[in-house]
Amino acid sequence: MTLQNNDVKSVTVVGAGVAGLAAACALAEAGFRVQLVERRGYLGGRASSYLHPGVNEVIDNCQHVLFGCCTNLMGFYRRVGVAEQIHWTSDMTMIEPGGRRSPLGPSWLPAPLHGLPKLLTAPAFNLADKLSLARAFSALMRPVDAASTESLGAWLRRHKQSEGALNRFWRLVIASALNAEIDQIALPYAAKVIRELFMNSAFAGSMGMSRVPLSQLYAGVTSFLGERGGSAHLNTHVEGAAWDEGAAQWTVYTRTGELTSDFVILALPFEAAQKLLPHLPAEQGREKLARQIERHEHWPICSVHLWFDRDITDLEHAVLLDREIHWMYNQSRLQTGRGGHYIELVVSATRAFAALPREAAIRQALDELAEFFPLAKEAKLEKVALIKEVRATFGVPPGIDSARPTAVSPWPNCFLAGDWVQTGWPSTMESAARSGHLAAEALGMEAEEPLKCFEPDLKPQGLMRLFPSPDAWY
Numbered sequence: 001m002t003l004q005n006n007d008v009k010s011v012t013v014v015g016a017g018v019a020g021l022a023a024a025c026a027l028a029e030a031g032f033r034v035q036l037v038e039r040r041g042y043l044g045g046r047a048s049s050y051l052h053p054g055v056n057e058v059i060d061n062c063q064h065v066l067f068g069c070c071t072n073l074m075g076f077y078r079r080v081g082v083a084e085q086i087h088w089t090s091d092m093t094m095i096e097p098g099g100r101r102s103p104l105g106p107s108w109l110p111a112p113l114h115g116l117p118k119l120l121t122a123p124a125f126n127l128a129d130k131l132s133l134a135r136a137f138s139a140l141m142r143p144v145d146a147a148s149t150e151s152l153g154a155w156l157r158r159h160k161q162s163e164g165a166l167n168r169f170w171r172l173v174i175a176s177a178l179n180a181e182i183d184q185i186a187l188p189y190a191a192k193v194i195r196e197l198f199m200n201s202a203f204a205g206s207m208g209m210s211r212v213p214l215s216q217l218y219a220g221v222t223s224f225l226g227e228r229g230g231s232a233h234l235n236t237h238v239e240g241a242a243w244d245e246g247a248a249q250w251t252v253y254t255r256t257g258e259l260t261s262d263f264v265i266l267a268l269p270f271e272a273a274q275k276l277l278p279h280l281p282a283e284q285g286r287e288k289l290a291r292q293i294e295r296h297e298h299w300p301i302c303s304v305h306l307w308f309d310r311d312i313t314d315l316e317h318a319v320l321l322d323r324e325i326h327w328m329y330n331q332s333r334l335q336t337g338r339g340g341h342y343i344e345l346v347v348s349a350t351r352a353f354a355a356l357p358r359e360a361a362i363r364q365a366l367d368e369l370a371e372f373f374p375l376a377k378e379a380k381l382e383k384v385a386l387i388k389e390v391r392a393t394f395g396v397p398p399g400i401d402s403a404r405p406t407a408v409s410p411w412p413n414c415f416l417a418g419d420w421v422q423t424g425w426p427s428t429m430e431s432a433a434r435s436g437h438l439a440a441e442a443l444g445m446e447a448e449e450p451l452k453c454f455e456p457d458l459k460p461q462g463l464m465r466l467f468p469s470p471d472a473w474y
């Protein structure tokens with residue numbers, strides 16, 4: 001029998017994606033008793049891995065990339081002891097159909113000039129493209145008004161970007177980092193991504209990829225919570241919750257029973273929060289939240305997982321230009337202990353590709369892959385999996401900030417997390433981890449047990465110190 005300490009405050013965290021995991025672990029570390037509730041049979045939500053029955057391999061639902069500037073995601077990884085599993089690289093190779101390569105990456109020059117030498121010699125861009133990009137980057141050194149309602153597309157037209165710069169940089173690198181078309185991206189979000197990935201410092205823009213399948217990163221969370229008096233409840237679908245004012249307690253109703261606690265964090269994607277709303281108390285503010293959620297829209301990401309009988313490239317990863325497939329990840333090289341010749345292709349923000357029938361999508365991906373890596377034509381394809389995530393991310397069109405609620409919910413002792421709540425970041429694991437930490441800190445304040453888990457932004461380096469971002473959380 002375990003003795004229960006009644007002074008310890010309890011929290012139910014609904015949803016075990018990165019947002020819920022980050023909140024749960026921070027609160028457990030601060031001494032709260034945490035019950036983490038997840039409808040699926042595994043942790044990680046949209047950033048997870050599972051055994052794919054078609055290929056009999058454990059694969060990520062899609063390659064997930066983080067960057068040096070993802071301070072809260074790294075804070076969460078450090079808390080659960082997996083930060084060392086992230087493989088970092090500062091190099092990126094752009095490849096044109098036909099195979100010509102343009103290596104990009106930092107030099108010894110101070111930020112924001114560190115990427116300039118390689119950009120200037122990159123054959124993927126002609127002189128007009130390079131001048132266009134230089135003009136746009138220098139304009140973005142000055143902070144963009146966070147309240148701007150201009151779209152990235154309109155701003156790029158105003159700054160007279162060349163076709164090459166539009167197609168090979170803005171539509172590919174930036175639109176896929178934000179997973180939307182350029183006219184559907186609010187300028188302040190694009191400016192943030194440009195500053196963080198390309199201007200603030202070489203480290204902020206370095207790319208991180210997990211050495212192990214994503215769910216393995218969180219494998220220790222269940223024992224992390226258990227050792228601190230908490231628990232994780234998988235395969236537990238939350239259907240509603242009620243607040244008892246007298247007892248100052250929440251009861252969370254699941255398909256398999258009830259859970260009570262002093263506090264609740266709803267760490268759900270917006271569509272799941274929308275489904276739950278009618279089953280939460282009819283508090284003032286619930287309708288406003290419902291109207292905010294209605295304004296959100298999903299964008300798809302597809303990934304094609306290919307196993308060949310031999311290597312088709314020596315690269316770990318690459319950006320693929322001018323075709324529907326955008327990114328290549330050589331998983332046999334990136335992931336520790338992964339044998340075989342496993343290549344993953346990622347197609348971002350392309351509704352047309354997501355709508356293709358399975359066979360047509362795979363055919364197109366293979367044909368395009370061979371244009372970049374001719375060895376793919378000779379290699380035998382042993383097995384293939386196509387994963388279409390039609391609800392991969394939420395969009396960040398102009399004006400979206402007023403539809404992103406803060407961590408404080410309309411209900412007492414209840415807080416909101418999830419990548420879509422107000423974090424200033426687009427739909428990413430970092431936004432999810434930030435939201436989890438913000439919710440945990442707001443809860444700590446309400447419980448009169450303040451905790452500090454939010455990780456500040458990295459400070460800009462070099463010349464960028466002269467142009468601090470107005471919305472930075474240093």
Ligand SMILES: Cc1cc2nc3c(=O)[nH]c(=O)nc-3n(C[C@H](O)[C@H](O)[C@H](O)COP(=O)(O)OP(=O)(O)OC[C@H]3O[C@@H](n4cnc5c(N)ncnc54)[C@H](O)[C@@H]3O)c2cc1C
Pocket residue numbers: 014015016017018019020037038039040044045046047061062063064065066236237238239267268269272276301302389391392393417418419420427428429430432
């Ligand atoms: C294909 C794809 C590629 C991506 N690539 C990247 C990338 O490269 N880099 C990056 O940073 N981000 C990427 N993202 C985005 C990133 O995965 C998400 O922003 C982030 O994981 C969201 O985390 P979250 O915790 O907010 O939500 P989720 O991960 O959606 O977690 C919410 C959890 O709540 C659970 N849930 C829902 N309803 C209930 C209920 N009623 N009861 C109990 N549990 C419930 C869900 O099962 C889920 O586990 C990608 C996403 C996808 C899908």
